[in-house]
Amino acid sequence: MAINFIKNGCSAQHPCATLLEDIAILVRRIPQVNWNHILREANSVADILVKKGQNLPHGLHVFYASSPDTTHTLSLDAFGSLKLKGCN
Template sequence: MRISKLVVESDSNCAVELIQKISVEKHSQSTLIRAIKELLVGLESVVVRHIYREANFCADALAKAGQEQEDGVHCFKLPPAMVAHQVLADRSGMKFSRSVTL
Protein backbone atom coordinates (compact mmCIF):
# COMPACT_ATOMS: atom_id res chain seq x y z
CA MET A 1 0.00 0.00 0.00
CA ARG A 2 3.11 2.21 -0.04
CA ILE A 3 2.62 3.41 3.52
CA SER A 4 5.72 5.00 5.04
CA LYS A 5 4.29 6.59 8.18
CA LEU A 6 1.83 4.77 10.41
CA VAL A 7 0.07 5.36 13.72
CA VAL A 8 -1.31 2.19 15.31
CA GLU A 9 -3.87 2.71 18.07
CA SER A 10 -5.24 -0.10 20.18
CA ASP A 11 -7.55 -0.21 23.17
CA SER A 12 -5.58 -3.23 24.37
CA ASN A 13 -2.75 -1.95 26.53
CA CYS A 14 -1.39 -5.50 26.68
CA ALA A 15 -1.15 -5.68 22.86
CA VAL A 16 0.62 -2.31 22.71
CA GLU A 17 3.13 -3.40 25.34
CA LEU A 18 3.81 -6.69 23.54
CA ILE A 19 4.43 -4.94 20.20
CA GLN A 20 6.75 -2.46 21.89
CA LYS A 21 8.74 -5.15 23.77
CA ILE A 22 12.11 -6.15 22.38
CA SER A 23 11.60 -9.87 22.99
CA VAL A 24 8.36 -11.86 23.24
CA GLU A 25 9.75 -15.34 22.67
CA LYS A 26 8.04 -16.84 25.72
CA HIS A 27 4.57 -15.42 24.97
CA SER A 28 1.86 -17.76 23.64
CA GLN A 29 1.23 -15.37 20.71
CA SER A 30 4.91 -14.77 19.91
CA THR A 31 4.51 -15.85 16.25
CA LEU A 32 1.75 -13.30 15.67
CA ILE A 33 3.62 -10.56 17.53
CA ARG A 34 6.79 -11.21 15.51
CA ALA A 35 4.76 -11.04 12.28
CA ILE A 36 3.31 -7.67 13.32
CA LYS A 37 6.79 -6.36 14.17
CA GLU A 38 8.13 -7.53 10.79
CA LEU A 39 5.38 -5.56 9.02
CA LEU A 40 6.34 -2.43 10.95
CA VAL A 41 10.11 -2.68 10.42
CA GLY A 42 10.05 -1.46 6.80
CA LEU A 43 8.19 1.74 7.60
CA GLU A 44 9.85 5.13 7.91
CA SER A 45 7.90 6.08 11.03
CA VAL A 46 5.70 3.98 13.33
CA VAL A 47 3.92 5.02 16.51
CA VAL A 48 2.12 2.33 18.51
CA ARG A 49 0.00 3.69 21.32
CA HIS A 50 -2.79 2.79 23.71
CA ILE A 51 -6.13 4.57 23.44
CA TYR A 52 -9.27 4.16 25.51
CA ARG A 53 -12.03 1.94 24.18
CA GLU A 54 -14.30 4.96 23.64
CA ALA A 55 -11.81 6.33 21.10
CA ASN A 56 -11.71 2.99 19.31
CA PHE A 57 -15.47 2.54 18.87
CA CYS A 58 -15.49 2.83 15.07
CA ALA A 59 -12.58 0.45 14.52
CA ASP A 60 -14.12 -2.08 16.90
CA ALA A 61 -17.54 -1.91 15.21
CA LEU A 62 -16.00 -2.21 11.74
CA ALA A 63 -13.83 -5.17 12.80
CA LYS A 64 -16.86 -6.99 14.18
CA ALA A 65 -18.82 -6.28 10.99
CA GLY A 66 -15.85 -7.41 8.91
CA GLN A 67 -16.05 -10.88 10.41
CA GLU A 68 -19.29 -11.34 8.47
CA GLN A 69 -17.93 -9.99 5.16
CA GLU A 70 -16.11 -11.71 2.33
CA ASP A 71 -12.32 -11.56 2.49
CA GLY A 72 -10.72 -8.59 0.78
CA VAL A 73 -10.55 -4.83 1.05
CA HIS A 74 -13.81 -2.95 1.53
CA CYS A 75 -13.96 0.80 0.97
CA PHE A 76 -16.84 3.02 2.01
CA LYS A 77 -17.74 6.37 0.45
CA LEU A 78 -19.76 7.21 3.56
CA PRO A 79 -19.52 5.82 7.09
CA PRO A 80 -21.60 2.63 7.43
CA ALA A 81 -24.75 2.93 9.54
CA MET A 82 -23.12 1.07 12.45
CA VAL A 83 -20.62 3.91 13.01
CA ALA A 84 -22.34 6.93 11.44
CA HIS A 85 -23.49 8.35 14.81
CA GLN A 86 -20.02 8.04 16.35
CA VAL A 87 -18.34 9.63 13.31
CA LEU A 88 -20.76 12.58 13.43
CA ALA A 89 -20.23 13.00 17.17
CA ASP A 90 -16.45 12.96 16.68
CA ARG A 91 -16.65 15.42 13.81
CA SER A 92 -18.71 17.84 15.92
CA GLY A 93 -16.22 17.63 18.80
CA MET A 94 -18.67 15.94 21.18
CA LYS A 95 -17.01 14.77 24.37
CA PHE A 96 -17.84 11.51 26.15
CA SER A 97 -17.25 11.04 29.83
CA ARG A 98 -15.36 8.03 31.11
CA SER A 99 -15.94 6.48 34.51
CA VAL A 100 -12.77 5.38 36.26
CA THR A 101 -12.64 3.38 39.47
CA LEU A 102 -9.74 4.08 41.77
Template sequence: MAINFIRECCTNSHPCKPLLDDISLLSSRIHKVEWKHTLREANTVADTLAKKGQHLPLGLHLFDTPPPDIRNSLWLDSYGSLRARGSC
Protein backbone atom coordinates in the same frame (compact mmCIF):
# COMPACT_ATOMS: atom_id res chain seq x y z
CA MET B 1 -1.77 -5.52 27.45
CA ALA B 2 -1.72 -5.62 23.63
CA ILE B 3 0.69 -2.67 23.46
CA ASN B 4 3.08 -4.40 25.87
CA PHE B 5 2.80 -7.56 23.81
CA ILE B 6 3.81 -5.65 20.67
CA ARG B 7 6.70 -3.88 22.43
CA GLU B 8 8.09 -6.92 24.24
CA CYS B 9 7.15 -9.65 21.73
CA CYS B 10 6.87 -13.26 22.88
CA THR B 11 8.50 -16.66 22.65
CA ASN B 12 8.92 -18.31 19.25
CA SER B 13 6.41 -20.99 20.21
CA HIS B 14 3.63 -18.52 21.07
CA PRO B 15 0.67 -18.70 18.64
CA CYS B 16 0.75 -14.89 18.16
CA LYS B 17 4.42 -14.84 17.13
CA PRO B 18 3.70 -14.67 13.34
CA LEU B 19 1.24 -11.80 13.87
CA LEU B 20 3.70 -9.90 16.06
CA ASP B 21 6.45 -10.46 13.47
CA ASP B 22 4.15 -8.97 10.80
CA ILE B 23 3.36 -5.98 13.02
CA SER B 24 7.07 -5.45 13.64
CA LEU B 25 7.91 -5.68 9.93
CA LEU B 26 5.13 -3.32 8.87
CA SER B 27 5.89 -0.78 11.58
CA SER B 28 9.60 -0.80 10.66
CA ARG B 29 8.63 0.60 7.24
CA ILE B 30 7.12 3.72 8.84
CA HIS B 31 9.42 6.55 9.88
CA LYS B 32 7.84 7.07 13.29
CA VAL B 33 5.49 4.68 15.06
CA GLU B 34 4.05 5.46 18.45
CA TRP B 35 2.19 2.72 20.31
CA LYS B 36 -0.24 4.04 22.88
CA HIS B 37 -3.54 2.99 24.34
CA THR B 38 -6.63 4.90 23.24
CA LEU B 39 -9.98 4.37 24.91
CA ARG B 40 -12.68 3.01 22.64
CA GLU B 41 -14.75 6.14 23.26
CA ALA B 42 -11.98 8.20 21.64
CA ASN B 43 -11.82 6.01 18.52
CA THR B 44 -15.30 4.72 17.84
CA VAL B 45 -14.49 3.77 14.23
CA ALA B 46 -11.81 1.28 15.30
CA ASP B 47 -14.04 0.00 18.09
CA THR B 48 -17.01 -0.47 15.76
CA LEU B 49 -14.88 -2.16 13.08
CA ALA B 50 -13.36 -4.49 15.69
CA LYS B 51 -16.82 -5.51 16.83
CA LYS B 52 -17.96 -5.93 13.22
CA GLY B 53 -14.91 -8.12 12.52
CA GLN B 54 -16.10 -10.64 15.09
CA HIS B 55 -19.01 -11.49 12.78
CA LEU B 56 -17.15 -11.56 9.45
CA PRO B 57 -15.60 -14.68 7.95
CA LEU B 58 -11.86 -15.08 8.50
CA GLY B 59 -9.75 -13.21 5.94
CA LEU B 60 -9.04 -9.76 4.59
CA HIS B 61 -12.01 -7.43 4.14
CA LEU B 62 -11.63 -4.19 2.18
CA PHE B 63 -14.34 -1.56 2.08
CA ASP B 64 -14.56 0.92 -0.83
CA THR B 65 -17.07 2.93 1.17
CA PRO B 66 -17.78 2.90 4.89
CA PRO B 67 -20.33 0.27 5.92
CA PRO B 68 -23.59 1.91 7.01
CA ASP B 69 -22.99 1.11 10.69
CA ILE B 70 -19.61 2.90 10.57
CA ARG B 71 -20.72 6.20 8.98
CA ASN B 72 -21.99 7.77 12.20
CA SER B 73 -18.80 6.81 14.04
CA LEU B 74 -16.68 8.29 11.23
CA TRP B 75 -18.59 11.52 11.40
CA LEU B 76 -18.26 11.75 15.18
CA ASP B 77 -14.54 10.85 15.14
CA SER B 78 -13.82 13.44 12.45
CA TYR B 79 -15.20 16.13 14.75
CA GLY B 80 -13.37 14.85 17.82
CA SER B 81 -16.59 13.94 19.61
CA LEU B 82 -16.42 11.61 22.58
CA ARG B 83 -19.17 9.29 23.68
CA ALA B 84 -19.75 7.75 27.08
CA ARG B 85 -19.56 3.96 27.30
CA GLY B 86 -22.81 2.27 26.42
CA SER B 87 -24.14 5.16 24.33
CA CYS B 88 -24.90 4.88 20.62
Protein backbone atom coordinates in the same frame (compact mmCIF):
# COMPACT_ATOMS: atom_id res chain seq x y z
CA MET C 1 -0.57 -5.38 27.32
CA ALA C 2 -0.60 -5.55 23.50
CA ILE C 3 1.67 -2.53 23.17
CA ASN C 4 4.06 -3.96 25.76
CA PHE C 5 4.20 -7.23 23.79
CA ILE C 6 4.93 -5.33 20.58
CA LYS C 7 7.63 -3.16 22.17
CA ASN C 8 9.27 -5.85 24.34
CA GLY C 9 8.44 -9.10 22.58
CA CYS C 10 7.62 -12.40 24.24
CA SER C 11 9.00 -15.89 24.51
CA ALA C 12 9.10 -18.06 21.39
CA GLN C 13 6.63 -20.44 23.07
CA HIS C 14 3.97 -17.77 23.57
CA PRO C 15 0.86 -18.24 21.37
CA CYS C 16 1.31 -14.70 19.97
CA ALA C 17 5.01 -15.09 19.10
CA THR C 18 4.51 -15.52 15.33
CA LEU C 19 2.06 -12.61 15.17
CA LEU C 20 4.54 -10.38 17.03
CA GLU C 21 7.31 -11.43 14.66
CA ASP C 22 5.10 -10.47 11.69
CA ILE C 23 4.42 -7.08 13.31
CA ALA C 24 8.16 -6.59 13.88
CA ILE C 25 8.87 -7.33 10.20
CA LEU C 26 6.26 -4.78 9.09
CA VAL C 27 7.52 -2.15 11.54
CA ARG C 28 11.07 -2.45 10.19
CA ARG C 29 9.71 -1.25 6.81
CA ILE C 30 8.35 2.00 8.27
CA PRO C 31 10.77 4.83 9.16
CA GLN C 32 8.98 5.93 12.34
CA VAL C 33 6.30 4.16 14.36
CA ASN C 34 4.63 5.47 17.50
CA TRP C 35 2.53 3.08 19.56
CA ASN C 36 -0.31 4.60 21.57
CA HIS C 37 -3.22 3.08 23.41
CA ILE C 38 -6.53 4.60 22.34
CA LEU C 39 -9.60 3.79 24.40
CA ARG C 40 -12.31 2.01 22.45
CA GLU C 41 -14.74 4.78 23.36
CA ALA C 42 -12.43 7.36 21.75
CA ASN C 43 -12.10 5.30 18.58
CA SER C 44 -15.74 4.34 18.09
CA VAL C 45 -15.81 4.21 14.29
CA ALA C 46 -12.86 1.83 14.18
CA ASP C 47 -14.55 -0.29 16.85
CA ILE C 48 -17.75 -0.47 14.77
CA LEU C 49 -15.81 -1.44 11.63
CA VAL C 50 -13.87 -4.14 13.47
CA LYS C 51 -17.13 -5.66 14.69
CA LYS C 52 -18.59 -5.53 11.16
CA GLY C 53 -15.44 -7.14 9.79
CA GLN C 54 -15.88 -10.19 11.98
CA ASN C 55 -18.99 -11.07 9.95
CA LEU C 56 -17.38 -10.58 6.53
CA PRO C 57 -15.40 -13.14 4.54
CA HIS C 58 -11.61 -12.85 4.73
CA GLY C 59 -10.16 -10.31 2.31
CA LEU C 60 -10.27 -6.65 1.36
CA HIS C 61 -13.62 -4.88 1.64
CA VAL C 62 -14.19 -1.37 0.30
CA PHE C 63 -17.12 0.65 1.58
CA TYR C 64 -18.26 3.38 -0.80
CA ALA C 65 -20.73 4.81 1.68
CA SER C 66 -20.94 4.70 5.45
CA SER C 67 -23.65 2.74 7.19
CA PRO C 68 -26.10 4.65 9.44
CA ASP C 69 -24.29 3.56 12.61
CA THR C 70 -20.90 4.75 11.38
CA THR C 71 -22.39 8.01 10.04
CA HIS C 72 -23.96 8.74 13.43
CA THR C 73 -20.74 7.91 15.26
CA LEU C 74 -18.69 10.06 12.87
CA SER C 75 -21.07 12.95 13.55
CA LEU C 76 -20.63 12.56 17.30
CA ASP C 77 -16.87 12.47 16.83
CA ALA C 78 -16.93 15.61 14.66
CA PHE C 79 -18.72 17.45 17.45
CA GLY C 80 -16.21 16.22 20.02
CA SER C 81 -18.85 14.17 21.78
CA LEU C 82 -17.49 11.18 23.68
CA LYS C 83 -19.90 8.34 24.41
CA LEU C 84 -18.63 6.38 27.35
CA LYS C 85 -19.24 2.65 27.53
CA GLY C 86 -22.46 1.84 29.34
CA CYS C 87 -23.81 5.39 29.02
CA ASN C 88 -26.70 6.41 26.79
